[in-house]
Amino acid sequence: MDQIFLYDTTLRDGQQTQGVQFTYEDKFRIVNALDNLGLDYIEGGWPGANPTDTDFFQNPPKIKNSILTAFGMTKRVGISANNDTILASVVNSGTNAVCLVGKSYDYHVKKVLGISNQENLINIEESIRHLVKSGKEAIFDAEHFFDGFKSDPKYAFECLLSAYQSDADWIILCDTNGGTLPNEIYEIVKSVIKMGIPGNKLGIHSHNDTENAVANSFAAIDAGVRQIQGTINGLGERCGNANLISIIPSLILKQHFNNRFKINIDKTKLKEITKLSRILDEILNRVPNKASPYVGAAAFTHKAGLHASAILKDPKTYEHINPSEVGNVRVIPASNQAGKSNLIKILNESGVEIEKSDDRIFRILQEIKEKEDKGYTFDVASASFEIFARKQLGLMPHYFSVNRYKVTMEKRQKIENQYSIISEAVVSINLGNQEQVSIAESLDNNGEDQGPVHALSAALKKDLGPYQSFIEDIKLVDFKVRIMNGGTEAITRVLIDSEDRNGLRWSTIGVSANIIDASYDAILDSINWKLLRENATPV
DSSP states (O other), X not given: OEEOEEEEOTTTTGGGSTTOOOOHHHXXXXXXXXXXXXXXXXXXXXXXXXXXXXXXXXXXXXXXXXXXXXXXXXXXXXXXXXXXHHHHHHHTTOOSEEEEEEEOOHHHIIIIIOSOHHHHHHHHHHHHHXXXXXXXXXXXXXXXXXXXXXXXXXXXXXXXXXXXXXTOSEEEEEETTSOOOHHHHHHHHHXXXXXXXXXXXXXXXXXXXXXXXXXXXXXXXXXXXXXXXXXXXXXXXXXXXXXXXXXXXXXXXXXXXXXXXXXXXXGGGGGGHHHHHHHHHHHTTOOOOTTOTTXXXXXXXXXXXXXXXXXXXXXXXXXXXXXXXXXXXOBOOOOTTXXXXXXXXXXXXXXXXXXXXXXXXXXXXXXXXXXXXXXXXXXXXXXXXXXXXXXXXXXXXXXXXXXXXXXXXEXXXXXXXXXXXXXXXXXXXXXXXXXXXXXXXXXXXXXXXXXXXHHHHHHHHHOOGGGHHHHTTXXXXXXXXXXXXXXXXXXXXXXXXXXXXXXXXXXXXXXXXXXXXXXXXXXXXXXXXXXXXXXXXXX
């Protein structure tokens, strides 16, 4: 059984994503997570290209399962491989493997490098020989290979041959512009193998400009290559790279691959892949893509009543794998499409036992449909739904009540022609028989204004007496606003995602003609749901 080798380039190619810049500490955390999963190669960056990458290779993390790899480019014309300082910084990085990128498209050789085709071949040959002589595992990234092959197959192949005959361990075929389709990838890889370079020396590096990077990787595997390069969550320049988070589970779980190939990642480790995906989103301060295959929050969500009813009988009816295999969970949300079986399952999972014959089920279903007609969407706000259902059933504890709240906004002059806007919220709360008034401003710890919703949230959570220890770690991590209809009678829907220090995340919703009031409802639900989860005792 052939082995497929997995090469992660999140820290180098992934860092070329607009707005992404990893710190030294970020790189360590990502490398440790990748190493724990069992990736074959982890590309750490380009030594000498920037201070962070240079520091990273001077003090690299200790890894157990993966091969840390340095990235660079082939030597320059007019300089020997021994004397090229850019190449030297990569070779001297301390890694056992080095990946060098070089041109394989005659158009780029002429237009970008401004050298002859023969000079480019010499650069590739001498650079790879230098790596081998230095005791490195030599990997050659043939940049723009597929475009080059379609333009001039003979020359594109000669570029690969220069690396192969110089004893390169791997030759990677790069679809750098991401415009090649799966059928083209398959046929060109087949041609390369037929022309004399064995598949166990070849890899694939796909970009996602036609939304085919994963499909192109699989087409290349079927055609004979044995290494896949990609990134976590498909991070990368422009439209991104091949997404290893989608590729890895397919290689392990899909019969088309697991009957023919093996990979170094154990099936038990696959349960960590959802966590890995979310670690990267957390580092980048991004909201996870709910629709991501395998790991997204919606990947195993069944909204329609017909689907949910079938899922309760046998999950295989609407799921291609068991979500637990990738560390994810099945979700059956409440919505205006929900059926009785759907609703009962949601309530049971929330700890609310209710019989199928209970008339209140139909009342709750009808109320859901009426509220969604007004702008609510309980399928994306499960915490608010649980509070709503418990109230309908008389099972929601009463922790506190809000007598009134007020939010004001003030524009203050700092210096001439420069102003700052600060919001202030005042909240009056009843705790048992006692009234508690809290005041908070919209400034964060750095003195930056975070807006009126921040001020209101801070005031509501500022002093809840005996409940304070349960809510002090609540953090608002996402805030979405949608205007449901136009004009002066517009309805605003606010969705809030909250998180605690243990990584528990929950979603709440508020709907009102006033954006502050809609936010208030969502924040209030968030606090009440956290108290419910913590089994707080009502005052």
